[in-house]
Amino acid sequence: MKKFTIIAVLIVVIDQISKFYIKTHFEIGESVTVFHDWFKIAFVENPGMAYGMQWGGPLGKVVLAVLRWILCGWIIWFVMTKGRKYRSNYFIIPVALILAGALGNVIDSTFYGLIFDSGTTWNSQLGDWNRWYPGISQANFEGYAPIFQGCVVDMLYFPLFNYNIPESIPFIGGLKGIFFSPVFNIADSAISVGGALLLLFQKKAFNLK
Numbered sequence: 001m002k003k004f005t006i007i008a009v010l011i012v013v014i015d016q017i018s019k020f021y022i023k024t025h026f027e028i029g030e031s032v033t034v035f036h037d038w039f040k041i042a043f044v045e046n047p048g049m050a051y052g053m054q055w056g057g058p059l060g061k062v063v064l065a066v067l068r069w070i071l072c073g074w075i076i077w078f079v080m081t082k083g084r085k086y087r088s089n090y091f092i093i094p095v096a097l098i099l100a101g102a103l104g105n106v107i108d109s110t111f112y113g114l115i116f117d118s119g120t121t122w123n124s125q126l127g128d129w130n131r132w133y134p135g136i137s138q139a140n141f142e143g144y145a146p147i148f149q150g151c152v153v154d155m156l157y158f159p160l161f162n163y164n165i166p167e168s169i170p171f172i173g174g175l176k177g178i179f180f181s182p183v184f185n186i187a188d189s190a191i192s193v194g195g196a197l198l199l200l201f202q203k204k205a206f207n208l209k
Contacts, residue, residue, distance in 0.1 A: 001083050004096045011100035015186040016107065019153040023116060023137050031157065038160050044183045045120040045151040058122045058149060061109060065148045068106035075099045090197070091205040097194030104187030108152040113145030120151040154183040 022043050031042035047061060075095065086092070113119060116137045121144060164176040198205055 001079055004079060004092045007093060007096035008100040011097065011190050012103050015104035018186055019108065022155045023153050024139060025136065027136055038158055040157040041155050042157040042183050044154050046154050047120055047151045062148045065106055065109045068102050072099060072102050072106065086206060088204060090201040094194040094198040094205065097190040101187040101191030101194065105152050109150050110148055112150030114143045114147060115139050115141055117142050117144055119144045121145050154185045156185060157183045
């Protein structure tokens with residue numbers, strides 16, 4: 001499964017390089033416009049799941065990290081033991097993308113609290129995540145949080161357009177905001193693309209003939 005390994009490793013490396021650069025060159029909330037107003041690099045930290053979702057506070061982070069490591073281990077085991085049956089690119093490429101995305105984000109949540117000197121931490125008094133940023137983070141390995149308590153670095157932001165739904169439309173009238181407001185990263189993209197490809201081409205991906 002040479003192709004599988006190359007794809008997965010390449011995505012993880014690109015993902016981690018981009019995160020290290022953002023973490024060490026941007027302050028939280030800082031953004032730059034890449035293309036007009038619909039593509040920006042905006043540094044945010046995600047203490048929970050993909051695309052900014054959160055669940056369960058510090059305990060939830062530990063559970064999610066452990067589950068992600070188990071998922072990564074299962075995918076690797078499946079590919080090594082069963083993958084010979086599925087040689088099609090319809091299987092190899094999507095599964096490699098999913099594994100790379102899962103690894104990219106679980107590395108953040110597991111180790112970033114140990115590597116960097118500042119980041120988003122849990123405030124037990126407020127029962128919420130507290131962003132502590134004296135400035136741009138340094139990778140000095142002094143740590144700002146225990147293992148499994150680091151936060152995922154997000155930076156890709158595509159605010160495609162603003163919407164304002166007329167009051168006259170039933171159920172959704174009056175809603176307004178930005179279409180596609182989540183900030184995400186390369187790992188999130190890899191998981192989404194890999195999952196979509198596997199769903200779309202599942203018959204070809206798992207065809208044993």
